[in-house]
Amino acid sequence: MTGDRALLVIGEAVTDIVARHTGALAPDTDTPARIAVRPGGAGANAAAWAARCGTDVRLLARVGAADAAWHRDALLAEGVRPVLRTDHQRPTAVVIALVDSRAERTLVTDSGAAVHLGPDDWDDRLLDGVRHLHLSGYPLFTEPGRRLAALAITRARQRGATVSVDPASTGFMARTGVAVLRDTIRGADLLLPNAAEARLLTGRREPADAARELTEDHHTVVVTLGAQGALVVRRGAPTLRIPPVPSTPVDTTGAGDAFTGGFLAALLHGANPAEAAAAGCRTGARAVATVGARPPGRLAGEESDALRHRTLGPT
Numbered sequence: 367m368t369g370d371r372a373l374l375v376i377g378e379a380v381t382d383i384v385a386r387h388t389g390a391l392a393p394d395t396d397t398p399a400r401i402a403v404r405p406g407g408a409g410a411n412a413a414a415w416a417a418r419c420g421t422d423v424r425l426l427a428r429v430g431a432a433d434a435a436w437h438r439d440a441l442l443a444e445g446v447r448p449v450l451r452t453d454h455q456r457p458t459a460v461v462i463a464l465v466d467s468r469a470e471r472t473l474v475t476d477s478g479a480a481v482h483l484g485p486d487d488w489d490d491r492l493l494d495g496v497r498h499l500h501l502s503g504y505p506l507f508t509e510p511g512r513r514l515a516a517l518a519i520t521r522a523r524q525r526g527a528t529v530s531v532d533p534a535s536t537g538f539m540a541r542t543g544v545a546v547l548r549d550t551i552r553g554a555d556l557l558l559p560n561a562a563e564a565r566l567l568t569g570r571r572e573p574a575d576a577a578r579e580l581t582e583d584h585h586t587v588v589v590t591l592g593a594q595g596a597l598v599v600r601r602g603a604p605t606l607r608i609p610p611v612p613s614t615p616v617d618t619t620g621a622g623d624a625f626t627g628g629f630l631a632a633l634l635h636g637a638n639p640a641e642a643a644a645a646g647c648r649t650g651a652r653a654v655a656t657v658g659a660r661p662p663g664r665l666a667g668e669e670s671d672a673l674r675h676r677t678l679g680p681t
Contacts, residue, residue, distance in 0.1 A: 377409015
């Protein structure tokens with residue numbers, strides 16, 4: 367990894383089974399659906415979107431031996447440099463995404479090898495050339511993953527890199543315990559929850575109130591609001607509301623990951639947090655307009671969001 371704008375993502379690579387059904391799920395019989403098998407995972411998705419936006423990205427994740435090559439090839443094709451630890455005892459994580467006629471999804475998750483990422487998978491060379499470390503939430507829900515997070519944050523700080531965290535899942539957050547998770551991620555400069563995650567982390571109903579409380583632990587908190595855009599709250603500064611980008615939703619799977627990838631790419635190319643959040647809204651809008659959580663095939667003449675910010679002032 368070269369340059370001073372490189373991004374290291376620690377997270378998960380997952381096999382997504384996306385089932386789009388137009389009618390209600392029918393018990394005890396068949397429900398017609400269009401079904402696709404795609405590479406996914408919050409960390410891998412964010413890395414792929416950041417790479418699409420012109421950023422040098424490395425991903426550390428753990429996958430099963432049977433399909434490690436498939437996931438590695440998919441990431442390489444998307445411009446991500448994969449560092450995949452192969453698990454010979456457990457399969458790659460699988461998520462079944464049931465997507466209804468409104469493009470809303472319900473997730474059924476087998477965490478598999480993803481949540482067994484730990485300190486033994488770390489190598490200090492992962493931070494060579496890295497300016498920013500991003501932690502995706504799933505590894506934070508196990509004790510080895512939390513030890514890996516603490517180690518990675520410490521090493522990133524020693525290298526002068528900044529740190530962000532995506533909490534990832536209210537279900538896993540509730541089972542892990544909010545106090546445990548908040549203590550684990552307290553060293554992060556930037557937190558990127560959605561509205562439900564921000565509420566759970568703080569107990570506050572309004573996302574803006576939750577974000578302001580979270581700035582006690584993190585310098586900047588960006589709350590994604592789905593079709594309502596995003597909020598940007600910096601410690602001691604007014605709350606900024608970022609408008610949504612219109613889109614016709616097909617599948618909302620991975621929309622938050624796309625926002626994260628677009629946001630981090632823009633930030634690393636010189637955007638301030640509000641400009642980066644606007645870039646994240648653009649990538650999120652692209653994501654919901656396609657099936658699956660990764661970027662669609664590049665369009666001729668497409669300009670990356672990150673490259674638009676090369677002439678902007680510092681963060």
